[in-house]
Amino acid sequence: MSQKKIVSIEDRIPKLKQARKKKANRRLVFYLSIFFLLISIIAYLQSPLSEVKTITIKGNTFLSDNEIEELSGLTTNTNIWSLNKKAIREEIAANPIVDSVEVSRQLPRTVKIEIKELSRVGYVTQESSYYPVLGNGTVLHDAGQKLSNGDAPLLLDFKEEEYLHRMTAELEKLPTSILKLISEIYWVPTDDNKNKLMLYMNDGFMVDGTIRDFAEKMSVYPSIVSQLEEGSKGIIHIGVGAYFEAFTDFESQENSGEDSEDTTD
Structure with a gap:
């Protein structure tokens, strides 16, 4: 009959400790990654990198780009993630020349405004x-x-x-x-x-x-x-x-x- 190898408790304890340590290290790395990711997001949102750099306007014939920008209320200091697209649409559409408006983000720092004027x-x-x-x-x-x-x-x-x-x-x-x-x-x-x-x-x-x-x-x-x-x-x-x-x-x-x-x- 073959004899089963007997592993003593003394041999198993170091291995258990090592496995627990690795698991704890992985958990620590995960939490630190989440922490630094959140810090990076907060830093990004507070930095000029999240501000609108370009406003692209299409579809206008009678209204100038400057007039549409003024109606939209957008500036290069506007945070691209804090855009109230509904409010921007309503402000521009209030002009009697405008038939419809679409507002969209184009990452990283561009806002696109497409308007349709009455013919x-x-x-x-x-x-x-x-x-x-x-x-x-x-x-x-x-x-x-x-x-x-x-x-x-x-x-x-x-x-x-x-x-x-x-x-x-x-x-x-x-x-x-x-x-x-x-x-x-x-x-x-x-x-x-x-x-x-x-x-x-x-x-x-x-x-x-x-x-x-x-x-x-x-x-x-x-x-x-x-x-x-x-x-x-x-x-x-x-x-x-x-x-x-x-x-x-x-x-x-x-x-x-x-x-x-x-x-x-």
Whole structure:
């Protein structure tokens, strides 16, 4: 029979002590690592290394970078970890030019602000200058220019702000492809219809329309034009129903009306 090796308690005690010592050392190293990590984090948060170094702004056309920075309240002394992104968004979005805002951190020391401005839907004229008008009816009086860019129609004779706002809200809904076809929009209210409009198009047609549901009704314009004979010119009516009236027919009606007046006299 094989004999089992007998280990005395004296031989085992040093090994147990050594194992306990190693375990205690590992625990000490772990706690010291945590301690120094916390100290490093606190030191970092209190140092200039945690302050915003760069503010990147994208999407702005009408507002300058400086204006957006001022609205945000951010400075190079702002701690990047103490950003209140919701408050920054609300402050910038309070500007009537701004449609939406996104704020994000880009480590180590950059804050990125992406804004979407309301689109320019037209121009108004005043003292030989053209002023952009946004989709909410805001006129940018600080952005006057001597010429319009041709990227949006002129809004003429809108003497009441309420109707200008209604008009711009409709233009905001229009596809850019149709908006760029419009050269001038005149507000021509009557006693029966204060929403009446007359449009001059870049392709030579005129449009008789109304502010009410303008975007929806104007959406058929390209389809109507595509069905007309080449060289046709006239007025496209989009008020009640949609139909085309050639300039020759229109002139005939005017002449007929004048003849009737002469007969009456």
